Amino acid sequence: MTDILALAGEPEAWAALVTLIIMEVVLGIDNLVFISILTNKLPEERRQAARRIGLGLALVLRLVLLGTVAWIVQLTEPLFSAFGHGFSWKDVILIAGGLFLVWKATREIHHNVDPQEHPGEMVGGAVKTGFTAAILQILLLDLVFSIDSIITAVGMTDHLPIMVIAVIVAVTLMLIASGPLARFIEANPTIVMLALSFLLMIGMTLIADGLGFHVPKGYVYAAMAFSGLVEALNMLARRKRRLDRAARGDDAGAPAAETRH
Template sequence: MNFDFSVFSSPQTWVSLLTLTFMEIVLGIDNIIFISIVVNRLPQEQQARGRSIGLLLALLCRIGLLLSISWIVGLKAALFTLNLPWLDEPFGVSGRDLILLAGGLFLIGKSTTEIHTKLQGGEEEEHASKGGATMQSIILQIIVIDIVFSFDSILTAVGLVDNVLIMILAVILSMGVMLAFSGVVADFVNRNPTIKMLALSFLIMIGVMLVMEAFHKEIEKGYIYFAMFFSLIVETLNMRLRKKTPPVQLRESQYD
């Protein structure tokens, strides 16, 4: 594959690079949240290393897929068709549909399990689950979800620019930013249980969105990210209010 470096003499190229980098950072937020929550099962001294490995794997996955754009485009072709009685026409199932379906179900199952663990498990059970998690199992989960999240990233890149070199540079820059702030995001999520529960709920919503896309039901991603941003703002205000508001004191009964 030949790269044309002369495109960087055009101001339009730099505008496209900055725009795509910003979009990659926005689309990578859910990836950071997932990695932060999964890596939290590792011992404290291994968590930073696990996050770094996870984001570097995400970078490699996205660059590899960008270099295989023709293969990704081929994944949109139907592998087989299903004649379902409630549909007016045959439903074509592509390789992309199968990947999105598997990734969405994995994300829903994993997030639901994490919520159940947080609600039902005590500190000893959580400590035991951390001790039972290995770096290899965590990395495997990160690889699976990185591949799924990379599809959104790549399809967005293809829609904005048509130069693979710009796409790769945007992915590298966005991953550098996310790698620099991943520890801050992880500490904030893990330090605030309500934020962590909100993040897991968002991951379930994203999993449902992936499943819907696998069935060719497109959901405008702007609505999803707006809901995430709005909920985060409301929860941040609630956190500040809880710090300022003294605990409620019950009145003593006049008959005591």
């Protein structure tokens, strides 16, 4: 407690805290998109519980990892070499997480493009999944993102209380935003495919990082922001067309599929 009070009087500590919170929130965008898509495949009455339990356990996981921060840092030490690159446990975890994301996103895209091939696996236009399976997948991906963010955080500050507060604030913000984001994705079918493409890109980025080819996060998030802006303009254009048809009185005769593109 004395250490926390001492840090509260240091401007450098506040600057580090704000920076870490922003970093944790930005890095959490990937995880939040995955959680939104995953929980939308559950029955509606269980989605909120899955998000709360998944993010709650993810918070506990991150705090536990922070408690072993000295061990986490050692994960960057080379474990073996192949193709001229020294692979650490961090690299192995990133590659495994990236492969999982690529597989998951590809599977979801396949089901969305051709849902008739697996009619028994669909519910509400999404691939069905179990409650426990959803929680486990949330924790699996959070483990991958947590190790990456904690190693980055250690390079920014040596104060554990600052890292703990930043993680708690970031996960709380993710919990608040998860519901509205999931509902927005469900209400706009075209967003689902865009979000899945984001997951595919993030998975490839994790694999590239694990193989030693660092892709600046700014490029990834800039691409995501640009794609989101284009889709927002498309949504506005579709809304205007619907309003124009309604004003002419021929909205009832418009193809129902147009609202899905």
